[in-house]
Amino acid sequence: MTKTLISSDKQEITIGFDSLFCVIGERINPTGRKLLAAEMAAGDYSRVLCDAVAQVEAGATMLDINAGIPMADEPSILAEAIQRVQNTVDVPLAIDSSIVAALEAGLSVYKGKALVNSVTGEEERLEVVLPLVKKYGAAVVAISNDETGISEDPNVRYEVAKKIVERAADFGIPREDVIVDPLIMPVGAINMAGRSALDLIIRLRNELKVNTTCGASNISFGLPNRRGMNAAFLSMAAGAGMTSAIMNPLHAEEMMGIMGANVMNGTDPECRRWIKKFREPVVLGEGGRERRQTRRQRNT
Amino acid sequence: MTKTLISSDKQEITIGFDSLFCVIGERINPTGRKLLAAEMAAGDYSRVLCDAVAQVEAGATMLDINAGIPMADEPSILAEAIQRVQNTVDVPLAIDSSIVAALEAGLSVYKGKALVNSVTGEEERLEVVLPLVKKYGAAVVAISNDETGISEDPNVRYEVAKKIVERAADFGIPREDVIVDPLIMPVGAINMAGRSALDLIIRLRNELKVNTTCGASNISFGLPNRRGMNAAFLSMAAGAGMTSAIMNPLHAEEMMGIMGANVMNGTDPECRRWIKKFREPVVLGEGGRERRQTRRQRNT
Numbered sequence: 001m002t003k004t005l006i007s008s009d010k011q012e013i014t015i016g017f018d019s020l021f022c023v024i025g026e027r028i029n030p031t032g033r034k035l036l037a038a039e040m041a042a043g044d045y046s047r048v049l050c051d052a053v054a055q056v057e058a059g060a061t062m063l064d065i066n067a068g069i070p071m072a073d074e075p076s077i078l079a080e081a082i083q084r085v086q087n088t089v090d091v092p093l094a095i096d097s098s099i100v101a102a103l104e105a106g107l108s109v110y111k112g113k114a115l116v117n118s119v120t121g122e123e124e125r126l127e128v129v130l131p132l133v134k135k136y137g138a139a140v141v142a143i144s145n146d147e148t149g150i151s152e153d154p155n156v157r158y159e160v161a162k163k164i165v166e167r168a169a170d171f172g173i174p175r176e177d178v179i180v181d182p183l184i185m186p187v188g189a190i191n192m193a194g195r196s197a198l199d200l201i202i203r204l205r206n207e208l209k210v211n212t213t214c215g216a217s218n219i220s221f222g223l224p225n226r227r228g229m230n231a232a233f234l235s236m237a238a239g240a241g242m243t244s245a246i247m248n249p250l251h252a253e254e255m256m257g258i259m260g261a262n263v264m265n266g267t268d269p270e271c272r273r274w275i276k277k278f279r280e281p282v283v284l285g286e287g288g289r290e291r292r293q294t295r296r297q298r299n300t
Numbered sequence: 301m302t303k304t305l306i307s308s309d310k311q312e313i314t315i316g317f318d319s320l321f322c323v324i325g326e327r328i329n330p331t332g333r334k335l336l337a338a339e340m341a342a343g344d345y346s347r348v349l350c351d352a353v354a355q356v357e358a359g360a361t362m363l364d365i366n367a368g369i370p371m372a373d374e375p376s377i378l379a380e381a382i383q384r385v386q387n388t389v390d391v392p393l394a395i396d397s398s399i400v401a402a403l404e405a406g407l408s409v410y411k412g413k414a415l416v417n418s419v420t421g422e423e424e425r426l427e428v429v430l431p432l433v434k435k436y437g438a439a440v441v442a443i444s445n446d447e448t449g450i451s452e453d454p455n456v457r458y459e460v461a462k463k464i465v466e467r468a469a470d471f472g473i474p475r476e477d478v479i480v481d482p483l484i485m486p487v488g489a490i491n492m493a494g495r496s497a498l499d500l501i502i503r504l505r506n507e508l509k510v511n512t513t514c515g516a517s518n519i520s521f522g523l524p525n526r527r528g529m530n531a532a533f534l535s536m537a538a539g540a541g542m543t544s545a546i547m548n549p550l551h552a553e554e555m556m557g558i559m560g561a562n563v564m565n566g567t568d569p570e571c572r573r574w575i576k577k578f579r580e581p582v583v584l585g586e587g588g589r590e591r592r593q594t595r596r597q598r599n600t
Binding site: 187188191192194195198219223224225228229231232233235236238239240256257259260261263264265266269270271274275277278279280 | 487488491492494495498519523524525528529531532533535536538539540556557559560561563564565566569570571574575577578579580
């Protein structure tokens with residue numbers, strides 16, 4: 001089965017069908033976070049590092065680092081953020097930018113094998129991003145849209161993903177180093193968005209044999225109880241074969257959906273992680289024997 | 301696609317891949333409920349009726365009725381419970397007993413097309429239960445074990461299910477009136493129980509083309525946070541093609557997993573049910589315009 005190895009200087013992780021679902025923490029991203037953006041632009045990385053620690057403590061397997069701040073020197077800010085985060089936490093990073101110079105600045109300081117986020121199927125992006133990925137021996141997120149935009153037809157998105165995998169191979173990047181993002185549409189706008197995403201994930205796993213990722217919270221855009229819907233989607237996507245997601249590990253509902261999916265997929269041996277996370281306090285019962293306190297009341 | 305119709309005298313429901321997931325409320329069952337058992341044996345059905353109303357209000361599509369009380373007259377208690385529940389709520393019922401005389405007593409008073417719960421692949425059960433199902437024009441839950449017990453091998457369980465479908469056909473019961481229970485094992489005891497159940501559900505849907513059900517909470521037996529695990533399992537099972545479950549609709553986590561799966565499967569048009577359930581209160585915002593109050597705080 002396809003295994004993608006990603007590493008920092010301190011940790012190597014495996015993304016794959018037989019591995020724990022890879023949770024890529026999304027919080028270090030100034031988009032929509034004015035305060036964080038201002039701090040990063042001013043050279044203050046304290047919140048970045050707090051976010052890094054908090055996400056890892058909450059169970060992130062990797063962290064995504066984005067420094068997309070309008071009018072700022074994105075390449076140098078991204079490189080600085082990456083260095084500081086690597087000095088603070090052990091997990092591998094995804095280097096996230098739409099600016100090629102920023103990707104290169106990040107890759108040049110990164111210690112380990114990074115995940116480049118991202119390349120699309122657009123010719124001009126393929127031509128500049130894939131050589132960078134190859135040069136630094138990284139892996140890459142392949143977003144399944146191209147010059148024609150984002151197709152609502154999952155077959156078209158599959159073909160774009162296939163093209164990127166083939167182009168990557170032309171540049172010497174193996175299939176296992178291309179992680180496809182099938183592009184999750186909001187189910188509040190497109191009724192079949194969930195089902196077609198799941199069916200596309202199944203095809204990407206079984207036919208194209210690639211690992212997959214997505215911006216999971218897109219699914220619930222515009223709807224109430226987003227975390228509950230994201231949790232259901234993440235469990236189902238992991239069941240269909242999705243192996244990672246860019247998501248907020250501080251959301252307990254979504255992490256529970258992922259942890260449950262790990263148990264169901266057999267990647268949490270003896271349910272050890274589930275039990276460690278959710279086990280109830282041990283109290284002394286009758287006769288002094290230990291027994292577990294249960295949340296459920298005895299049935300009446 | 302396979303559609304199973306079940307009815308009361310007031311409602312007809314469809315179980316199928318293009319329909320809302322069918323939630324069969326499990327609460328009316330004296331097993332492990334001493335007080336309920338004593339009341340039912342004494343002819344007091346007040347708790348039965350309260351449980352019926354509460355489950356329907358919580359979103360049950362059907363109710364399972366079981367009267368398995370040791371030393372009691374199960375056939376007459378089951379028939380009485382069914383009549384009273386049918387006079388109280390509109391939803392169709394599953395008639396649940398391992399005693400053939402009780403199944404017949406229940407079927408003889410039932411108004412509509414019932415679901416008989418259940419028949420196994422054991423020859424002596426097939427020979428007595430299937431004629432009853434045919435006589436009353438009911439549908440039946442087919443449990444995929446036989447004389448050899450419950451196999452851990454999903455291929456064996458698939459073959460048992462296939463045999464029951466074929467035997468049902470011999471008795472004139474069509475495939476769509478056989479709902480297969482693939483038998484869910486506790487994942488705390490068998491690490492691959494979740495994955496093999498999901499793979500079996502996929503085969504039952506795609507190859508045997510039957511609707512499926514299960515006792516969902518078995519999956520989490522012996523583990524902490526059972527509701528969270530049941531929710532993840534139910535979402536994943538519904539994503540894999542399971543179309544109903546015998547479960548507790550009073551557990552909000554599990555119902556949310558089902559409702560999320562309905563959205564993802566495209567069976568909750570325009571997310572109407574999700575929005576109705578989870579929409580947040582409308583408050584007056586700046587300028588007096590209505591705006592939705594959101595639980596999520598603006599990002600900092």
